[in-house]
Amino acid sequence: MSLSLTTEQIERYSRQILVPDFGGKGQIRLRQGRILIIGAGGLGSPSAFYLAAAGAGTLGLIDADNVELSNLQRQILHATADLGKAKVESGKETLTQLNPDVEVITYPVRLGSDNIEELFSQYQFIIDGSDNFETKFLVNDAAVRLKKAYSHAGIVRWQGQTMTVIPGKTACYRCLFKEPPPPAEILNCQQSGILGAVAGTIGSIQATEAIKYLIGFEEGLLTDRLLTYDARAMKFHQVEVRKDPDCAACRPLMTTETPVSKIILE
Secondary structure, eight states: OOOOOOHHHHHTTTTTTSSSSTHHHHHHHHHHEEEEEOOSSTTTHHHHHHHHHHHHHHEEEEEOOOOGGGGGOOTTOOOOGGGTBHHHHHHHHHHHHHOOTTTEEEEOHHHOTHHHHHHHTOOSSEEESSSHHHHHHHHHHHHHHOOOOOOOEEEBBBBBEEEEEEHHHHHHHHHSSSSOOOOGGGGOHHHBBBHHHHHHEEEEEHHHHHHHHHTTTTGGGSSSEEEEEETTTTTTEEEEEETTOTTTSTTOOTTTTSSSHTTOOO
């Protein structure tokens, strides 16, 4: 990746290059960045869209699903003409049309303990746009073990939440939630609904966190705190999250030799 910007790139990204603490150096760092986005759906769509627009160098999209009509209310990577198409392919086409500078790598597979290490090893920052607790705990535990910074988020109805994890430095998702809730207590978008704009708000925050991390602006990251959003009341609230010394994912006793498959959902 070039350590300089072309005249066209300077014009394309001029408005963010003007931003204090960003500048040309930040743009070059972003151009060198590699971000994996888990899910090309409600959260992954706005995250990927804004990262591509901002000039992120490489975006990985992982999603095994195809575009359905009910997706289009919130999943802005896809259009009516994409119905039936693989989400990662639809997403790649949209992002490439938006910004040909960005390399988009597609993974039309489900994330699991059999492929997560290989995938995570290729990227600097992970955006978790998954829609189930099993995957969210899988992502957290693997990211902590592999020391990959990532953004967690969840959305349902009028609500959203998000936090950023820097393994070895901050609290992780399992420090906050030790294990998945009982199935009877789980709300999801398919059963409970979701306002599309809520996904846009939270996904945009995730993209912002990825950009800040990649340009070296770590002091302002959403770490050691969970940001909650109530769109109905139009209120944001922050909850302090402390590192749990007995956390099954990030406690000091967890050695680097422990396979990811052994620490998932213990």
